[in-house]
Amino acid sequence: MAGVGGGNDFQWCFSQVKGAIDEDVAEADIISTVEFNYSGDLLATGDKGGRVVIFQREQESKNRPHSRGEYNVYSTFQSHEPEFDYLKSLEIEEKINKIRWLPQQNAAHSLLSTNDKTIKLWKISQRDKRAEGYNLKDEDGRLRDPFRITSLRVPVLLPMDRMVEASPRRIFANAHTYHINSISVNSDHETYLSADDLRVNLWHLEITDRSFNIVDIKPANMEELTEVITAAECHPHQCNVFVYSSSKGTIRLCDMRAAALCDRQSKFFEEPEDPSSRSFFSEIISSISDVKFSHSGRYMMTRDYLSVKVWDLNMENRPVETYQVHEYLRSKLCSLYENDCIFDKFECCWNGSDSAIMTGSYNNFFRMFDRNTRRDITLEASRENSKPRAILKARKVSTGGKRKKDEISVDSLDFNKKILHTAWHPKENVIAVAATNNLYIFQDKIN
Amino acid sequence: MFPKGTKRKFSDSREEPVAGGEDVNQSNLAAVRMLSSYSLQRQSLLDMSLIKLQLCHMLVEPNLCRSVLIANTVRQIQEEMTQDGTWQIMTQALSAANAAAQGSADRLVATEVLCRQTEAAQGEQVPKPFPVVGSEGCPAEEVAAAEVGMTMSTVSPQAPTSYLPGTFGMDPCWEEETGEDDDDEEDSEECGSGSEGEERERDSLVEDTRTAEQVFGTFEIKNPAPSPDPALEELFSDVDASYYDLDTVLTGMQSVPKMGPYDLLESLSSHGPSPLSSSTSCRSDLNELDHIMEIIVGS
Numbered sequence: 001m002a003g004v005g006g007g008n009d010f011q012w013c014f015s016q017v018k019g020a021i022d023e024d025v026a027e028a029d030i031i032s033t034v035e036f037n038y039s040g041d042l043l044a045t046g047d048k049g050g051r052v053v054i055f056q057r058e059q060e061s062k063n064r065p066h067s068r069g070e071y072n073v074y075s076t077f078q079s080h081e082p083e084f085d086y087l088k089s090l091e092i093e094e095k096i097n098k099i100r101w102l103p104q105q106n107a108a109h110s111l112l113s114t115n116d117k118t119i120k121l122w123k124i125s126q127r128d129k130r131a132e133g134y135n136l137k138d139e140d141g142r143l144r145d146p147f148r149i150t151s152l153r154v155p156v157l158l159p160m161d162r163m164v165e166a167s168p169r170r171i172f173a174n175a176h177t178y179h180i181n182s183i184s185v186n187s188d189h190e191t192y193l194s195a196d197d198l199r200v201n202l203w204h205l206e207i208t209d210r211s212f213n214i215v216d217i218k219p220a221n222m223e224e225l226t227e228v229i230t231a232a233e234c235h236p237h238q239c240n241v242f243v244y245s246s247s248k249g250t251i252r253l254c255d256m257r258a259a260a261l262c263d264r265q266s267k268f269f270e271e272p273e274d275p276s277s278r279s280f281f282s283e284i285i286s287s288i289s290d291v292k293f294s295h296s297g298r299y300m301m302t303r304d305y306l307s308v309k310v311w312d313l314n315m316e317n318r319p320v321e322t323y324q325v326h327e328y329l330r331s332k333l334c335s336l337y338e339n340d341c342i343f344d345k346f347e348c349c350w351n352g353s354d355s356a357i358m359t360g361s362y363n364n365f366f367r368m369f370d371r372n373t374r375r376d377i378t379l380e381a382s383r384e385n386s387k388p389r390a391i392l393k394a395r396k397v398s399t400g401g402k403r404k405k406d407e408i409s410v411d412s413l414d415f416n417k418k419i420l421h422t423a424w425h426p427k428e429n430v431i432a433v434a435a436t437n438n439l440y441i442f443q444d445k446i447n
Numbered sequence: 448m449f450p451k452g453t454k455r456k457f458s459d460s461r462e463e464p465v466a467g468g469e470d471v472n473q474s475n476l477a478a479v480r481m482l483s484s485y486s487l488q489r490q491s492l493l494d495m496s497l498i499k500l501q502l503c504h505m506l507v508e509p510n511l512c513r514s515v516l517i518a519n520t521v522r523q524i525q526e527e528m529t530q531d532g533t534w535q536i537m538t539q540a541l542s543a544a545n546a547a548a549q550g551s552a553d554r555l556v557a558t559e560v561l562c563r564q565t566e567a568a569q570g571e572q573v574p575k576p577f578p579v580v581g582s583e584g585c586p587a588e589e590v591a592a593a594e595v596g597m598t599m600s601t602v603s604p605q606a607p608t609s610y611l612p613g614t615f616g617m618d619p620c621w622e623e624e625t626g627e628d629d630d631d632e633e634d635s636e637e638c639g640s641g642s643e644g645e646e647r648e649r650d651s652l653v654e655d656t657r658t659a660e661q662v663f664g665t666f667e668i669k670n671p672a673p674s675p676d677p678a679l680e681e682l683f684s685d686v687d688a689s690y691y692d693l694d695t696v697l698t699g700m701q702s703v704p705k706m707g708p709y710d711l712l713e714s715l716s717s718h719g720p721s722p723l724s725s726s727t728s729c730r731s732d733l734n735e736l737d738h739i740m741e742i743i744v745g746s
Contacts, residue, residue, distance in 0.1 A: 090508045116508075178511055197511040226519055228512045247512050280492055280523060284516045338495060343513045 011445045012377075012392045014385055015430070016070060018055070019438035021383065031434035033421055037101040037109065040425040043071055043432055044111060045439055046096025050080040052113055052166075054124060068430065068443055075124050077166040080115040092117050098183050100192070102205070110169070112192065116179040119194055121170035121205065128162040131155040175201050175211045182232045188239040195232035198225075200244055202256070214262045215244060215254065230288050230345075237297045241266075245302060249286030253313065269311055271318045281333040281342065289345035294354040295426075301357055303348040306330060308359050308369070323369045323376065326361045328399045328410050341415050351424045360419025363408065364435045365395055381419060381433045381440040391445060475736055486533055489524055496521045 020029065028049025035044050043055040056074035083092040094115055102110040108125035133155040137143050178196035185192045193214070194201050200215035215232075219225055228247045235241035240256045252265035273282065285305035293300045294310075299320070302309050306327060309319035325346075329336060336342040341362075348359040360366045361378070369376045378395045385392055398407035421434040429444035496517050528534040 088508070093507055179508070225515060226522075228515050230512060247516055280489075280520055283519055283523070287512070287516060334492070337492075340499075340513075343510070343516070 010429075012379060012429075012431075012442045013445045014387065014390045014392060014440070015068075015443045016441040017383065017386050017438055018053075018071075018073075018441075025437045029437040031421060031437060031439060032095050032097065033099050034423040034432050034434045034439065035099045035101060035111075036423050036425055036432070037111075038103055038426060040427055040430070042074065042101070042109060043423070043441075044099045044101065045432075045434065046079065046099050046113055047437075048093075048095040050078055050082070050094030050096060050115065052077055052079045052096060052099065052111075052122070054109075068428070071441055075164040075166050077122070079113045079120060079122065079168075080118065083117075097180055100183050100185050102185055103189050105189075112183050112185065114180050114183050114194065117173070117176055119172040119180070119183060119203075120168050121172070122166050123169045124164060124166045126162055126164045128160060129157045130160045132158050170205065170208050172203055172208050172211070175203075181230060182244075184232060184234040184242070186234045186239050187237050191239070193232060193234055193242055195229050195244060197228040200229065200232050200242075200262075212260070214256060214260070216261065216263065217246075231291045233291055233293055233300075235297055236293050236295060243291055243293070243300060245288035245291040247287040248283060249288055249304060251288065251291060251300070251302060251311070267313070267316050269316045269319075271309070277330075279333070281337060284337070284342055285333065290347040292348060292350060294350050295352065296354055299354065301348055301350065303346050303359055305342060305344075305346075308348050308357060310357070310371070321371060323357070323367075325359055325367050326365075326397070328397055329362075332410065336415070339415065341418075344418055344420060346418075346420050347422060349422055349424045351429070352427045356424075358422050358424060358431065360422055360433070362415050362418050363413040364417040364419055365397075366419045366422055366433055379442075381435040381438070381442075383438075386440075389445070392442065486528075489528065493521060493524045493528075496524070 019031075026049075028047060028051075030048045031045050032048055033044075033046040036042070037044070041057045043057075045053050045055075047053075052075075053073060054075045055071035057071050058069040060069045079096055080094040082094040084090075085092055092115065096113050097115060099111055099113045102112065102121075104110075108123050110121060110123050112119055112121055114120070132139065133153050135144075135149060135152055135155075136146075172194070176194065176196040176199070178198050180194055180196045182195040183192060190206075191202055191204050194203065194211075195215075198216065198218040199213055201211040202214050203211045215229070217227065217229060226248075230245050230247055232242060232244035235243075241253060242256070243251055243253045245251045249270065251269040253267040253269070254262035255266045256262060258264070258266060273286070288302045288304050290303040291300060298313060300311050300313060302311065302319075303325075306329060307325055308323045310321040310323075311319045333342060346360050348357060350357055355372055356368055356370050358366060358368045364381045365378050366381065367376060367378050378397070379392045380395050396404075396407045397413070398404060398409050403409050417436065419433055419435055423432045425431065431442050433440045433442065499517050500514065500521070525534065528537070
């Protein structure tokens with residue numbers, strides 16, 4: 001069956017899976033964010049235990065031209081530690097909420113990682129050469145007696161085992177009273193924004209003791225609070241533009257040139273509610289869990305509980321495209337409210353050319369939509385389909401009474417197996433899908 | 448608005464079997480309206496939402512987005528219930544239950560406050576919501592009690608100002624942490640002061656004495672500072688207990704769902720029926736009514 005994201009013969013294959021196989025999943029190992037860097041050679045994951053694991057793609061082997069390079073562990077480090085807020089007697093979770101790569105400016109790589117309260121800039125550098133033949137010191141580092149030096153020599157660089165080192169270069173702390181849900185690097189490569197439930201702050205990457213508050217939706221009387229910020233992102237090209245989404249299903253686009261405090265939006269995106277489908281859960285399922293600009297900067301995509309919507313930035317009153325992710329859950333909203341699944345925050349992502357979008361669902365299913373052909377496909381991230389280069393079979397959830405063979409009924413779905421985080425390689429058809437504590441990498445089948 | 452028989456019926460149902468038949472007809476109307484299937488399911492949803500707000504995550508600050516969404520749901524239900532009058536019934540049932548159960552003057556004062564609240568709420572465009580304030584940060588005792596549902600009333604008087612929800616019709620209390628982006632050590636503010644519609648003055652007083660406003664479940668609740676204003680404290684303690692009594696009423700009613708309210712609610716959630724029409728359809732069948740009455744009694 002033809003897949004999505006490329007030509008007609010496109011099919012997705014299993015490539016790799018990372019993580020433990022045990023049924024018993026340690027909470028700390030649950031992956032909480034996945035992000036490719038700008039070139040796609042590095043893939044970073046953050047987990048609930050505050051660790052960051054970076055995978056690097058191996059060079060494509062000339063021996064096996066039909067398979068792309070594999071991703072192997074490049075660096076692992078503890079980004080955040082659990083903290084205790086003594087004033088409030090509350091723990092601050094070390095869970096990594098978001099990772100965002102910075103554009104590479106030298107041999108080292110940099111990324112921002114954040115938990116609920118603190119953002120850190122990490123520099124990941126590698127050494128695979130060392131110098132030998134110093135004049136003033138021995139091979140083991142001891143200083144040589146200057147009187148014993150009789151000749152000068154030029155140190156030579158010799159290869160060594162690659163050593164990757166991650167060091168925290170900046171710590172941006174104490175700027176958020178509420179839980180940080182988003183960070184986004186600006187196109188100027190100098191600033192970035194961070195958003196919590198009620199505020200958005202603008203930082204300079206070099207300055208840690210100060211940030212500008214650019215959005216503040218906290219009401220004077222907290223009792224009047226009915227709406228929170230759920231996600232925010234900088235425009236990919238216009239460094240003065242950013243958007244933030246809300247729990248009421250609205251998106252506000254702001255221009256930082258207009259005012260220092262961007263409380264008044266430049267554009268307000270909201271789709272009018274369909275009165276025939278109104279219920280007590282309407283607001284909850286309209287809450288936007290993720291917002292992403294397209295690479296072109298002309299569109300943005302939002303994810304709410306049941307659907308993904310593509311918006312044209314020039315049209316505020318409705319999205320240009322709407323894709324149903326798992327409409328069969330609409331009749332189950334009460335149960336999903338009861339078990340809290342209705343509050344799950346699914347992310348979404350674009351492919352490199354903005355022709356396809358991907359988002360996750362339950363039962364380790366994830367969905368891809370081709371914007372051009374309007375075709376969609378449901379795939380599953382499971383160990384059963386994990387033979388190398390095995391083609392992924394399309395999955396289907398049966399909604400009616402009769403369940404066809406190979407279909408799965410809605411009541412059999414495992415709501416504990418949720419795919420919240422997915423990432424698409426910026427240039428190629430390679431995707432990373434986080435299924436609880438496992439990271440699956442799929443790629444297109446090279447014909 | 449409703450005959451006295453209604454009140455008696457609710458309070459009696461807790462202690463004795465159904466009383467004389469002359470009250471049945473008059474209580475039928477109230478009972479029917481309360482117990483039409485849509486109302487039951489709505490009630491279940493309301494109860495579920497309140498419990499969600501109360502369940503504390505002991506160690507970690509609760510998710511504000513989730514709390515806001517649940518609170519808005521509760522508010523929405525309350526608005527609808529106010530519009531079709533069931534809110535009034537519940538308030539009066541509550542006050543009756545209070546009066547019957549405790550019979551203390553304090554409780555009557557509290558319920559009077561409650562009734563006043565709801566009347567005021569009905570007059571307003573946006574009725575004051577249910578005590579939507581979650582005691583999500585409440586101490587362990589209260590957490591355990593919340594899940595039990597019944598014993599919280601014993602806990603709250605001991606830490607009256609520590610319990611957030613307070614009265615009916617209080618606005619949700621969202622805790623604000625002081626000393627925001629900048630500096631300051633935060634005072635260990637305690638929550639427990641919501642704002643009541645009628646007591647704006649006290650609100651400002653409260654807010655003056657405690658610089659922070661409240662939010663869902665926070666450290667303030669866990670470590671309450673003693674209230675500087677004894678009158679306020681007393682008011683809130685009454686209100687707290689009343690709230691819990693309501694909670695017991697609700698949980699009592701929630702024991703009903705042998706009919707599978709969630710299933711029905713799910714189907715209804717996509718259709719959004721008008722509550723009044725469904726209640727009128729139930730009015731006709733007396734047998735069904737008797738069945739319903741048995742359920743109230745708590746067979």
